[in-house]
Amino acid sequence: MKLIASLTSPYARKVRIVLAEKHIECELQVDIPWTEDTHVPDFNPLGKIPVLLLDDGTALYDSRVIVEYLDHASPVRNVLPKEPRSRIMAKRWEALGDGICDAAAAIFLEKKRPEAQQSSDWIARQRQKIHRGLATAEKDLGELSWCMGDSFSLADIALGCALGYLDLRFADIPWRETHPNLARLSTKLNERAAFASTIPLG
8 A cells, every 4th residue: 555645734644643553554655735746636636635545556535534444454453433423423523633624724725825815814714713623622522531531542643633733833822721631632642653753844
C-alpha cells in the first residue's frame, strides 16, 4: 500500500497514526495538492489528500473511509469499537475533530488570498465553529481518561489531530488555557509514539 499525503495535513496525520498504532507497513508519498505539479487529482478526482492506494490499484479517500478500511485490514489494536452505539459515538467524535480541522483549514486558505479579497465575516464564522467545537469537546471529555471512557480509540486520534493542527496554524488560540481537559488529553496523546512521530512541522 501507498499513502499519498502531506506532512502538515491533520487528516493525513490521522491515517498515519492509525497505521502506526496498528503496525501496518505503508509507503508514504508526500504530495502537496496546491502545487502545480501535484499528482493528487490522478488518484482522487476531488484533488484532496490523503489517498490510500491499495496493492490492486484501488484508491481510497477520504480519511474517514481510509481509517475504517485500515481498522478492518488488521485485527491489531482496533481503533473503532465493535459495539454499534459505541462505534457511532466514536465516529461522532471523529466528525467533531474533523469539523474543527475543516474550519481551521478554511481560515488558513482564506488568508492565502490577497488581503483585499479576504472575507472577515467568513473567517469569523469559521472561528466560531472552532471555538464551539473545542467547548463541546471539553465538556464531553470532562474527567474521562479518553474520549470514549477507559479505552484509547479513533475518537482520541481525531481530536488529537485537530488540536495539533491548531498548534501548527493558530498559535493565537490559547485552547490549553481555556480547555484544561483537552490540554490534559493532548499531553497524554503526545507521549504515544504514533503521535510523537507525526507532529506536523511547517
